[in-house]
Amino acid sequence: MGKFLLFLLVFFFLVRYVVPLVLRFVVSRFLQKHARRYGDAFGQQAPFGQPRPSSPPPAPGQVRVDYVPPKTAKAGEKDFKGGEYVDFEEVK
Numbered sequence: 001m002g003k004f005l006l007f008l009l010v011f012f013f014l015v016r017y018v019v020p021l022v023l024r025f026v027v028s029r030f031l032q033k034h035a036r037r038y039g040d041a042f043g044q045q046a047p048f049g050q051p052r053p054s055s056p057p058p059a060p061g062q063v064r065v066d067y068v069p070p071k072t073a074k075a076g077e078k079d080f081k082g083g084e085y086v087d088f089e090e091v092k
Contacts, residue, residue: 058064
């Protein structure tokens with residue numbers, strides 16, 4: 001009876017404290033692997049596990065922008081005066 005209680009106590013300890021740690025580690029590795037694979041497929045760096053280049057923090061009240069997309073001026077944007085009218089009928 002004593003061995004059974006000891007086994008039950010050890011089993012409870014493993015399930016309660018050790019298994020969540022192991023699962024967290026396994027899921028973390030799984031996500032890192034797939035994020036790296038996804039980044040390689042599109043020619044980007046993986047978002048997890050890669051340190052960002054350190055830059056000084058912005059002054060209080062200011063915002064730091066990491067990326068600003070380049071502006072592309074389209075020829076038709078300046079002449080655009082609105083959309084076209086689409087007539088519709090309500091269906092009941």
